[in-house]
Amino acid sequence: MSSEVKGAVEFRNVVKKYGSVVALKELTLRIEPKKLVTLLGPSGCGKTTTLRLIAGLESATTGSILIGGEDVTHLSATYRKVSMVFQSYALFPHMTVAENVSYGLTVKGTPKRAALEKAETGLSMVGLAGFGNRLPSELSGGQQQRVAVARAIVLEPEVLLLDEPLSNLDAKLRRHVREEIRQIQQDLGLTAVYVTHDQEEAMAVSDEIVVMKNAEIAQAGTPWDLYERPASAFIADFIGDANLVPCEIVGQNGNETSMRVRERLVSVPGVYDLVNEAQVVLRPHKISVGGTQTPGSFPAEVTYAAYLGNQIQYTVEGPLGHLFVTSEVTAKPARKGDSVFVNFDEQDLRLVA
Numbered sequence: 001m002s003s004e005v006k007g008a009v010e011f012r013n014v015v016k017k018y019g020s021v022v023a024l025k026e027l028t029l030r031i032e033p034k035k036l037v038t039l040l041g042p043s044g045c046g047k048t049t050t051l052r053l054i055a056g057l058e059s060a061t062t063g064s065i066l067i068g069g070e071d072v073t074h075l076s077a078t079y080r081k082v083s084m085v086f087q088s089y090a091l092f093p094h095m096t097v098a099e100n101v102s103y104g105l106t107v108k109g110t111p112k113r114a115a116l117e118k119a120e121t122g123l124s125m126v127g128l129a130g131f132g133n134r135l136p137s138e139l140s141g142g143q144q145q146r147v148a149v150a151r152a153i154v155l156e157p158e159v160l161l162l163d164e165p166l167s168n169l170d171a172k173l174r175r176h177v178r179e180e181i182r183q184i185q186q187d188l189g190l191t192a193v194y195v196t197h198d199q200e201e202a203m204a205v206s207d208e209i210v211v212m213k214n215a216e217i218a219q220a221g222t223p224w225d226l227y228e229r230p231a232s233a234f235i236a237d238f239i240g241d242a243n244l245v246p247c248e249i250v251g252q253n254g255n256e257t258s259m260r261v262r263e264r265l266v267s268v269p270g271v272y273d274l275v276n277e278a279q280v281v282l283r284p285h286k287i288s289v290g291g292t293q294t295p296g297s298f299p300a301e302v303t304y305a306a307y308l309g310n311q312i313q314y315t316v317e318g319p320l321g322h323l324f325v326t327s328e329v330t331a332k333p334a335r336k337g338d339s340v341f342v343n344f345d346e347q348d349l350r351l352v353a
Contacts, residue, residue, distance in 0.1 A: 011029040045213050051163055244282075259278070291338075302314055
């Protein structure tokens with residue numbers, strides 16, 4: 001098997017139905033080897049179903065699934081070269097950490113001594129060398145999650161699957177553990193498929209994000225692509241904070257599209273096949289708030305202001321509607337009830353339907 005194929009995951013027109021309910025619609029997707037790809041979306045969008053289809057915990061209704069170039073559509077989970085890290089960790093409380101990590105190896109027939117040696121190596125990879133004799137109850141939540149990762153990687157899978165792996169951890173610990181998981185994935189050169197509903201988490205760990213909606217792919221791309229070039233209002237609003245402001249398409253001029261945002265005429269790069277009425281995406285940190293009118297600015301009233309240490313958050317109301325704005329801390333920030341002017345650079349606008 002060539003290195004170009006080993007670890008690759010491919011869906012070819014895969015449909016998954018539960019009776020009359022369609023959980024996945026005609027999914028065609030290729031996940032490249034050694035990449036960490038996150039399946040992201042709201043509850044019920046199909047992301048967990050997709051992960052379970054890779055694992056062999058669900059069967060495709062129609063279509064084909066390939067792992068490492070091999071058709072595994074009808075292959076049971078036992079014989080697939082994948083390992084899964086579950087949301088609940090699923091550690092055996094009566095077993096030591098080393099026994100938990102070596103469990104899958106012993107089930108596959110590895111002699112106990114050799115399995116425990118591999119377990120110690122796996123624990124070292126996740127920064128838990130010397131923890132083998134402890135019980136899961138003697139570990140923190142973050143340490144338990146790392147044990148679950150060690151248990152998965154000692155099986156030497158082609159594909160590592162992670163189902164909401166950080167949802168049981170507090171915010172600060174989530175940041176730390178996600179960095180560790182990403183580092184392990186890169187160090188071992190594993191293909192990883194990661195499921196989460198947390199946009200920030202997805203942005204932080206992924207080579208590519210597949211955003212799902214209503215059982216199909218809404219958009220796939222790098223974190224930068226999804227944030228800076230959303231293909232729809234749904235993506236713009238789902239990936240990061242976004243203000244969606246109505247606009248009117250005026251026409252095309254070469255490789256630019258002209259539009260009117262209220263009374264301001266602006267142009268954005270690209271030719272868009274949209275109806276006359278569309279929306280522009282304005283990211284909160286791309287909007288300026290000031291007390292002085294500038295060319296192209298709009299009057300507004302501050303209806304909310306909050307100092308957060310590293311930034312100030314505003315809500316303003318004006319001709320552009322209800323806007324959420326984040327601003328650097330200044331010596332004289334605006335206060336609730338202040339009259340201000342908001343402005344933006346044309347180059348920061350993104351046009352969506």
